[in-house]
Every structure is written in C-alpha cells, then in structure tokens.
Amino acid sequence: MSEKFILVGKSLKEIEEFMLNNEQSKFRAKQIYNWLYLKSVKDIDSITDLSLSTRELLKQKTELCSISIKEKQISKDGTMKFLFELKDGNFAEAVLMRFDNRANLTACISTQVGCPMGCSFCATAKLGFVRNLDTDEIIQQIFLIQADTGLKVTNIVYMGQGEPLLNFDNLINSIKIFREQFQVGARRITVSTCGIIPQINKLAELDFQSTLAISLHAPNQEKRAEIMPVAKKYKFDELISTLKKYTEKTGRRVTVEYVLMKDVNDSINDAKELALSILKLKSNVNLIVYNQNEKSPYKKPTKEAIQKFKYILEASGKKVTIRLERGADIDAACGQLSSKMKK
Numbered sequence: 001m002s003e004k005f006i007l008v009g010k011s012l013k014e015i016e017e018f019m020l021n022n023e024q025s026k027f028r029a030k031q032i033y034n035w036l037y038l039k040s041v042k043d044i045d046s047i048t049d050l051s052l053s054t055r056e057l058l059k060q061k062t063e064l065c066s067i068s069i070k071e072k073q074i075s076k077d078g079t080m081k082f083l084f085e086l087k088d089g090n091f092a093e094a095v096l097m098r099f100d101n102r103a104n105l106t107a108c109i110s111t112q113v114g115c116p117m118g119c120s121f122c123a124t125a126k127l128g129f130v131r132n133l134d135t136d137e138i139i140q141q142i143f144l145i146q147a148d149t150g151l152k153v154t155n156i157v158y159m160g161q162g163e164p165l166l167n168f169d170n171l172i173n174s175i176k177i178f179r180e181q182f183q184v185g186a187r188r189i190t191v192s193t194c195g196i197i198p199q200i201n202k203l204a205e206l207d208f209q210s211t212l213a214i215s216l217h218a219p220n221q222e223k224r225a226e227i228m229p230v231a232k233k234y235k236f237d238e239l240i241s242t243l244k245k246y247t248e249k250t251g252r253r254v255t256v257e258y259v260l261m262k263d264v265n266d267s268i269n270d271a272k273e274l275a276l277s278i279l280k281l282k283s284n285v286n287l288i289v290y291n292q293n294e295k296s297p298y299k300k301p302t303k304e305a306i307q308k309f310k311y312i313l314e315a316s317g318k319k320v321t322i323r324l325e326r327g328a329d330i331d332a333a334c335g336q337l338s339s340k341m342k343k
C-alpha cells in the first residue's frame, strides 16, 4: 500500500495539488488548510464543511500527522510535557508553559532526536545523537499541542532536545511555516543555540528577525569548555565577537542564557566576569535556575547567590530575568522523559 499523504506541515499549494490529483476542487484545499492551521482540527471527521465523500477520501489517503502523543504529564504549576512517538519508533519532547502574562502560551519544541553536543548538565546529551527531525515533525509538535489542549500557542522557543542550528534547513523551513501558516509573529519565535559560529553567521546573512538566544552558561573559555564541549571548537571570545557582528547586521538584541549551577558558575566573580564579557554585546540576560534531579551531580544555587548574580549583571546595565523552575514535579527538563522511554 502506498504511503499516506501527511497533511500537517504542507503548504496550501501542496494540499491543492493533492486535491486536484484526486479529482477534488482547489477550493476544498483552502478549507482543509484553514482547519489545519487556524483550528488545529483533531480528526478528519471534525472538518464539518467537507462532504462525507471528501472526508472518506481524506481518511483513506491522508493522515493528519506522522507523529503522535505517546505520553503527557501535567505539573502542579500548569506546565505540560508532551512525549511524541515518531514514525520510526524514536521519541521527541515538547513543553508547554504559561508565564505570568496569562495571554501568552509558550511551547518549547525539539529539533533533533537526542543531541550531539554533549553538554555535561543536560539530560538530552546522555541520549546521544540519533537523527534530525524533518520539517513536518517540528511543525506537528505545535499542531498536536494545540489540537490536544484546544489552546493557541502564542510563542515558540526552539529550546527542547537538540541543537537547532545543526538542523538548519528544517529550522528555517519550520519558522517560515509557523509565521505564514500558524500566524505566529517573527518576534514571538526564539531559537536557542549552544554557539555554532558558522551557522550564526548564516542567520546573520538571512537577516534573521526572530530572537537568537545563546546558551553561554559560563563567564569565560576555561569554565565553558569544562561543561560544554562545543567551546573547544568554537572559542568563547570568537563567539562573543560573532554575536556582536550578528547584532549589528540584524539590528536585533540577543538573549544570553545562563543556567546557574551551585559552585560551578554562580559566584560573585563569575557574575563580574560575565558582565564584563558581554558588556558591549547588545543583549538581555536570562538566568535559569538549574532543574535539579537525582541523576545529575549538579545542584541548584541558593536564593542569595541567584539574587547577587542578578544584581551584579543589572548594575552593569543589563536587563536580567530569572527563569523560574517550571514543572519541577514532572520530567520537564529536556531529555528526562525520553531517557525514561529509552530504558
């Protein structure tokens, strides 16, 4: 039997072609397109303005998604974690969070199965690298979250499993689809990288208008190389100067992500050194409190250390936010749920 045509992820033109090839009118394609991207319809039968025979045809020859929700966990704070099963039996994860502003719903999605970057504090790194997700698999994470919850995702962060810039074409394609088809504004999309310099330059050439977040996590080369192997290839100073050029070219401020870990990178000296390193980089800082778990040797910093760290950066003129631990009672740190499934 031939493979079914997967609908979610397809452009209007592709759906039109499919409909024409199946002796259906082009007009029907637009109806399907709207149900997919504006209403995140749960199943074909819910597309009520299509005739019974068209729905039957769609059920025979198409599928909404190639991935499915395997497991969902809901935290006391409302954070939801989704584990998706892919067609080849692999898994990918996404997290849905609601921050203080009740109107905003942020989904954190994955771009790879596992990750090759090996950051020492990251659960995903322990899975190793399996493969890149294709564009459809990236798109379908948001579609399924919306279909499952009935809610509209307003902000998308590429901060789940994997290094997005190592899956560059699918990253750029998926952003295009989120913007054009899901109607999520460019400024509401954030891509987080551990610092792949040639790809940051590529984003600059594209005049990238979404937010670039850089997972810095250390104030200097030595400390960074200890916890992030990527720093051995792409050095700290070269990364900062690449980011400076990026901000000049795009006119966009970057977000410096810094996960605070007790006695690793949370001292007053670390804060001072970080402030100096990024002083001339047009940036905001997002401090992330380490999501402590029993399998990791790293610990959460004290409240006092977090406040001091923040104060020092603010005194240097940076706008600093602290990302609170979300979903502490579920496996919300990326990779935690997948590692359980892998066992």
Ligand code: SF4
Pocket (backbone or CB within 6 Å): 115, 116, 117, 118, 119, 122, 123, 124, 125, 160, 161, 162, 163, 194, 334
């Ligand atoms: S922190 Fe990000 S880049 Fe580093 S290993 Fe984990 S998923 Fe990969």
